[in-house]
Amino acid sequence: MISKGFCDFRNKTVWIVEFPLKSRYTGNKCTNFSDWSIVMDLFEYAKSKTLDRESPLASRLRPTTLDEVVGQEHIVGKDKLLYRAIKADKLTSVIFYGPPGTGKTTLAKVIANTTRANFTQINATVAGKKDMEQVVKEAQEQLGMYSKKTILFIDEIHRFNKGQQDYLLPFVEDGTIILIGATTENPYFEVNGALLSRSIIFELRALSQENIRTLILRAVNDCDKGMGNYGAVIDDDALEFLSDMAGGDARSALNAVELGILTTPKSDDGYIHLTLDVASECIQKRVVQYDKQGDNHYDIISAFIKSMRGSDPDAAVYYLAKMLYAGEDIKFIARRIMILASEDIGNADPQALCVAVAAAQAVERVGMPEAQIILSQAVTYMACAPKSNAAVNAIFSAMDSVKKTRTTVPVHLQDAHYGGHEKLGKGIGYKYAHDYPNHYVNQQYLPSEIEGEKFYEPGDLGYEKTLNEYMKHIKGEA
Secondary structure (H helix, E strand, O other): OEEEEEEOOOOEEEEEEEOOOOOOEEOOEEOOOOOOEEEEOHHHHHHHHHHHHHOOHHHHOOOOOHHHOOOOHHHHOOOOHHHHHHHOOOOOOEEEEOOOOOOHHHHHHHHHHHOOOEEEEEEOOOOOHHHHHHHHHHHHHHHHHHOOOEEEEEEOHHHOOHHHHHHHHHHHHOOOEEEEEEEOOOHHHHOOHHHHHOOEEEEOOOOOHHHHHHHHHHHHHOOOOOOHHHOEEEOHHHHHHHHHHOOOOHHHHHHHHHHHHHHOOOOOOOOEEEOHHHHHHHHHHHHHOOOOOOOOHHHHHHHHHHHHHOOOHHHHHHHHHHHHHOOOOHHHHHHHHHHHHHHHHHHHOOHHHHHHHHHHHHHHHHOOOOHHHHHHHHHHHHHHOOOOOHHHHHHHHHHHHHHHOOOOOOHHHOOOOOOOOOOOOOOOOOOOHHHOHHHOOOOOOOOHHHOOOOOOOOOOOHHHHHHHHHHHHHOOOO
8 A cells, every 4th residue: 555644754745655564654654664664755656666667678577586587507506605695695795797688787686675684776887985975874874773784786896996996895894785796897807806805706607598588588478577468479580590699698689679579560460570680670780799609708709819829810800800899898808918918929029918018008098999900900910920838838837836845045046135144144155147248147046946947948939039049148058
């Protein structure tokens, strides 16, 4: 029952939505804010009803319980940690990471409908410090007055700057706030390390073709949340096409279905027919994100990197074009190029890393569409550059040695920049390389425990060939 009354707490007229159990108001007076009564002002109520009717299909179809969730079985399967935590209402701070349309906000909404904690949502693109201060204040009041925890869902948390993220840290740490962050960016790059250390990261994967097919059929046939009342039917080939071309993005598929149903007139048989032509027009160029053979985001990236490593500039620039056309983040692409410049080229062409870093800086400043030219230059350079993995092999080998063997720094290499070092025997016997021919002198540098081990072995391509010849020359081996 909905009635109009006066709220002593807010000192204004409100709409009171009464639940049949444990009614907590008398006459036209709102006496408190219990679990059994919801109080909102007139305009808030009207807005909520309008949004229920007019919100996009993807929003209306969002599950309200875990059992309605489609996909992400690796984290919300019945035997998985997140499922158990939500069911038990024992959630700790988490960060949901994954591409658009995979259900990050959906899981947050499910948690909101399941938890007994106070649930608050903000969007990092529009929220400022005052918004966060208000959330924290209310969370402290809820905890102090009612012993009730507060779950704060921050959509697009990567948009928060370091200062904003730092502000939340103490309140997450002391339990005032349980944080749920959602991001399409790699959280290890974009989220404060201190926040990460206090959160569990769950990676959401692109939905399978079967998952998307299930959601499309639910959208077409569901009369309560979907568009079942419109009298629409979807052809089998259109269903297969949309579920394939959505590329694991549920929102993309549902938006296409909604657009198709709303813009397609009824046929003579009284039904709206979603044909292959209609589906193709509505989903537009999302078609290329994942191809007919089921290539996913990670497969494309893998092919992109391996093509540069394999010195095939044509294949490398093709996969670059495919990613750009599908809307891949240019910063992500630039990061992969920088890694490859050291991992697969290294000192065979030291200029490669300079090109990669310059490209990364340039694309951030220029943006699309011109950034594609800069990326193409960097990618073709990497593909054509001489290759060496000596640098990556060196650090991996050295790390293995560090893990396996305890060592001490040779005495003659120890710090001697203070009075009395001679008495301690430190720095004695050190030979200053610049005092010798070729600025080189043969002396022990590695710890005695691993003396003679080799970590860096330059190849015979590009500049590493020059380095090899130089090292042999100064050592008198040439």
